[in-house]
Amino acid sequence: MTADRAVTEALSALSAAFEDLAAPAMVIGGMAVIAHGVPRTTLDVDATLCAEGLRLDRVFEVFARHGIEPRIPDARTFAEERQVLLLHHRTSGTPLDVSLAWLPFERDALARATPIDFGGATLAVVGVDDLIVYKAIAWRERDRTDIERLLALHRGSVDLERVRALVAEFCALLEEPSRLDEFEALAARVLRA
Secondary structure, X not given: OOHHHHHHHHHHHHHHHHHHHOOOEEEEHHHHHHHOOOOOOOOOXXXXXXXXXXXXXXXXXXXXXXXXXXXXXXXXXXHHHHOEEEEEEOOOOOEEEEEEEOOHHHHHHHHHOEEEEEOOEEEEEOOHHXXXXXXXXXXXXXXXXXHHHHHHHHOOOOOHHHXXXXXXXXXXXXXXXXXXXXXXXHHHHHHHO
């Protein structure tokens, strides 16, 4: 099975599981970057699921019915502690990280997500502005590159003031004020080009 086919199968299973759960959910991470027109590769799927009113036992049961299983021992305890389900699609082997959304920012991002077709599987995808915020929170090298490319491609449509305010809020919560300065420098560099 090719990597593209594996990811497409995993996305199809994830779409069906999200539909059965009937809770707001969306794709974030590398697949969202690709969906917004930035060429890049990824072999996993990151998503988020509104956790309000959901029982973890039911979430794991629904995922299992769609061939999505934990990829670590005691995944339930890990999910309770870290608010992320570390899963994989059994047939394709594709890793799936599904974070549990609780924050007002996440609820708002879920409400703004747009459905996108991934080769027959339709999933909501985080908007560009919110994706940039997610990437600024993670702030790994790959995330900074994604931010640069998203800003370059969508410079005319990104609400940079809103993004800056959210990034500032998260930097304060994370007690990493220097990250905001780094984000500002990155954004200025891209928008000058």
